[in-house]
Amino acid sequence: MSGGREDTAPAARPRRKRVVLADSRAPVTVLRTVIELEEQTSWAEEVVRGFIRTQFWTAVRLAGIVVVVFGSLPLVFFLVPELSEVSVAGVSLPWLLLGVMPFPLLFGVGYWYNVLAERHERDFVDMVEK
Structure with a gap:
């Protein structure tokens, strides 16, 4: 061991980053549209009202499909009483359709609504950015 100083390299300074608050390359029309949306x-x-209206009517149409499907089942069983006597794997068809079918149907309709809502949102964003 020597009593002298050990040679150490000076610590490297971290590289400076440039912080930009606004993208100056964005088209003026996009900035104007965003400003108009912010200022309402x-x-x-x-534009926002039209977007909300589109989302609302999509939900109403899909809810209408669910109501028609579930509302028509009792009518079908009433008009065709032979169907109520059919059994599948020991379970009567009305119980199977009214007790089991709602779950996958509602899941499917919910998934479908989600896909449509995301598509409407992308269309809205694309319209705003153009």
């Missing part, structure tokens, strides 16, 4: 101008309110 009459045009922006109409």
